[in-house]
Amino acid sequence: MIKYFQLLIITLLFFSCADKTVTPEFAKGADVSWLPQMEATGYEFKDEEGHKADVLQLLKDRGMNSVRLRVFVNPSSDPRSGHCSKEETVDMAVRAQEMGMDVMINFHYSDSWADPGKQxxxxxxxxxxxxxxxEKVYEHTYQVVSAVKAAGVTPKWVQVGNEIPGGMLWPEGSTEHWDQLGQLLNAGYDATKAVDERIQVIVHVDEGDNNEKFVDFYDNATEQGVKYDIIGLSYYPYWVEKDYTETIDDLVFNLNDMVKRYDKDVMIVEVGGLYDQVENTRNLLEATLKAVKAVPDNRGLGVMYWEPQGEKSWSGYSLSAWQEDGTPSPALDAFKKN
Structure with a gap:
């Protein structure tokens, strides 16, 4: 009789555990690809007390748990538009993992910046x-992801192409040749999955509040049989010359529409606000985090700030989130609250 009750309890515990669904950790992070070059040029990052500090620790202290790292093919040594080689990416991935952070690898498939205006x-x-x-897309993707994994880091995500509403690797891979673009994207997907099936592949388009742009792109991707796991979005109200209060509802609609229309998870892989408008940028981040977290069934996976540590005096970039004294902007506290 005792054995019967023991068996019954074990059985009940098994099914009780089996019924529980595990909610994935919400990704809060940043692209920090400039970091090694900033440190190499002597830039000092500081905590709120003015002491020299590790940037990744400063970001982690603000609630971040992930980093995004871009990869160029044969980059120059220019500190702002070069570097990001395979070897440098491996080193940064290891450093991030040692800090307990997840890693996203972002392939530009170029020797320097790739974005909507240039591929x-x-x-x-x-x-x-x-x-x-x-073949080169497959080979390059496979080599980089394999090198990262061989160093002991399995990327959680791989992004195939960077902000590609017009395609990538122009002219062959432009959206004027969707059949070829589809093949290039699938080459990146296949190479990633050949390294590790668990890695989630992202296809990324800018203007996350522009539903028409996204429907046009992902309808074509569907027609061409493009393989991917996550729809990646950029969200920069600044670049469309509007305040976030004018565009956040459109972002919310687009996030939800993408999930319903294509049955894919969504993720903001780039966001940013003006470094000298701290309160507005903090509010922008809070609204963005809220929008992604509110996507039903936990299909909004996370939010990544683009180069928050890229302080303007070093980078010239106005949408960083760092202060002139080397300390993090209070705007980043939005990640702490969420």
Whole structure:
């Protein structure tokens, strides 16, 4: 009789545990790809008491648990528009993991910046046939992700292309040639999954509040059989010359529409506000975090600030979130609250 009750209790415990769904940790993080170059040029990051401090610890203290790292193919040594090689990315991934942070690898498929206004092929790939170009996308993706994993870090996410509403690797991979763009994106996806099936692949478009742009892009991606796990969005009210209060409702609608329309998770992989408008930027971040967290069924996965530590005197970038004295902007406390 005792054995019967013991078996019954074990059975009940098993099914009780099996019924519980595990909610993934909400990603709160930042692209910090300038960090090694900032440190190499002698820039000193400080805590609120004015003591020299590790940037990743400062971000972690503000509630961040993830980093995003861009990768260029054959970059220059320019501190602001170069670096981000495979080797440097591996080093940063290891450093982030040692801090207890998850890692996203962001492939630009270029020797420098790729964004909606430019998607230049790496110089070494310029004269390749389309077949060879596709092979290079697979090879480069596989080599970088494999190198990161061999160093003991399995990226949680890999982003195939950076802000690609017009495609990538122009002209062959532009949206004027969607059949070819689809093949290039799938080459990146296949290479990532060949390293580790658990890595989630992101396809990323800018203007996260612009539903029409997203529907056009992802309808075409669906038609071409593009494989991906997550829809990545940028959200910068500044670049559309509006305050976040004018665009946040559109972002909320688009996040929810993407999930319903394509049955994909969503993630803000870039967000930012003006460094010298601290209260407004903090409010922007709080509203963005709230919008993503409110997506039903935990399908809003997270929010990443783009280069908060890229203080303007070093980077020239006005949408960083760092102060002139080397300390974090209070705007980043939004991540702490959420």
């Amino acid at each position: 230049n092929k790496p110089q070494a790939w310029e004269d390749l046939s389309f077949k060879k170009l596709k």
